[in-house]
Amino acid sequence: MNRLVGEHLSIVTPKAQTTWQRVTGLLTLGDAQLVFLDTPGLLEARDLLQRSMLAAALEAVHEADVVLVVADGAHAPGRDDRERLSGAIAAVVAPVHLAVNKVDVAGPQNVSAWRRWASSEAGVDRVHEISASTGHGLDDLREALIDALPEAPFLYPEDEVAAAPVRFFVGELVRETIFELYGEEIPYSTMCQVEEFREGEDPIYVQVNVFVERSSQKGILIGAGGEAIRRLGIDARAKIEHFLGARVYLDLWVKPLKAWRRKRAHLGKLGFRVPQEE
Numbered sequence: 001m002n003r004l005v006g007e008h009l010s011i012v013t014p015k016a017q018t019t020w021q022r023v024t025g026l027l028t029l030g031d032a033q034l035v036f037l038d039t040p041g042l043l044e045a046r047d048l049l050q051r052s053m054l055a056a057a058l059e060a061v062h063e064a065d066v067v068l069v070v071a072d073g074a075h076a077p078g079r080d081d082r083e084r085l086s087g088a089i090a091a092v093v094a095p096v097h098l099a100v101n102k103v104d105v106a107g108p109q110n111v112s113a114w115r116r117w118a119s120s121e122a123g124v125d126r127v128h129e130i131s132a133s134t135g136h137g138l139d140d141l142r143e144a145l146i147d148a149l150p151e152a153p154f155l156y157p158e159d160e161v162a163a164a165p166v167r168f169f170v171g172e173l174v175r176e177t178i179f180e181l182y183g184e185e186i187p188y189s190t191m192c193q194v195e196e197f198r199e200g201e202d203p204i205y206v207q208v209n210v211f212v213e214r215s216s217q218k219g220i221l222i223g224a225g226g227e228a229i230r231r232l233g234i235d236a237r238a239k240i241e242h243f244l245g246a247r248v249y250l251d252l253w254v255k256p257l258k259a260w261r262r263k264r265a266h267l268g269k270l271g272f273r274v275p276q277e278e
């Protein structure tokens with residue numbers, strides 16, 4: 001989506017489960033407007049945050065005029081992938097396209113394996129081979145998506161690229177930096193939320209609350225002598241300044257929010273939509 005829209009809207013990291021909420025990206029070309037709904041993946045939901053993530057993915061699948069499954073071409077589809085995808089697209093009336101991504105590094109046997117899966121899956125209408133890194137195949141993909149769209153009035157102004165407030169993206173850029181700088185556990189225990197954003201000032205004052213699940217994680221985030229959080233502040237500030245095109249003073253506050261991934265009220269406060277109990 002970032003590559004198609006031409007903006008860094010969804011955060012991207014090498015770690016799994018980076019995207020936690022739907023991110024909308026907009027691309028208007030002549031008489032076509034593409035509204036991309038990037039979502040978390042079709043994961044196995046073990047806690048309430050993951051249930052919210054899975055619900056966000058399935059909801060988008062059912063709202064969309066076209067469903068684009070983005071597969072990692074560096075791996076052949078496993079049994080879990082096939083089962084989850086089949087389950088999710090079984091009830092979809094909209095056309096389903098498969099984009100096999102990472103063809104810059106993918107072995108041809110993996111790409112063929114995805115093609116075989118697509119041809120055995122009644123719901124998949126077309127397959128594209130793309131690389132979000134090099135841009136390979138993206139012009140054709142864009143054309144195919146436009147061809148598959150229904151006629152309808154534009155939903156957004158033509159010059160807009162995003163639908164969420166600036167605060168959302170600022171929080172996400174801090175979260176992206178945490179994924180880059182910390183080990184296995186911390187990124188999945190941390191949520192970032194803009195508490196204050198004073199635009200009239202130079203530099204712009206931004207306070208971001210960094211919530212952790214346990215008090216013991218506060219120390220890890222801050223690091224010995226504050227070294228880790230200093231690094232986080234420097235790297236995240238650079239990203240935010242680039243995004244806003246302005247100078248920023250970034251104030252990071254680390255706060256425990258006990259077991260927030262499992263608490264409905266905490267998730268709600270942090271901006272997640274949590275599905276009702278079945």
Ligand SMILES: Nc1nc2c(ncn2[C@@H]2O[C@H](COP(=O)(O)OP(=O)(O)OP(=O)(O)O)[C@@H](O)[C@H]2O)c(=O)[nH]1
Nearest residue numbers: 012013014015016017018019041102105131132133
């Ligand atoms: N070589 C290569 N790497 C890619 C390509 N597209 C994405 N990546 C890398 O794949 C990793 C995962 O990218 P993400 O955008 O976070 O993946 P995602 O599918 O959104 O995954 P989640 O949000 O974590 O569910 C990152 O390290 C990207 O740089 C590509 O075309 N080629």
Ligand SMILES: [Mg+2]
Nearest residue numbers: 010011018019
């Ligand atoms: Mg993502």
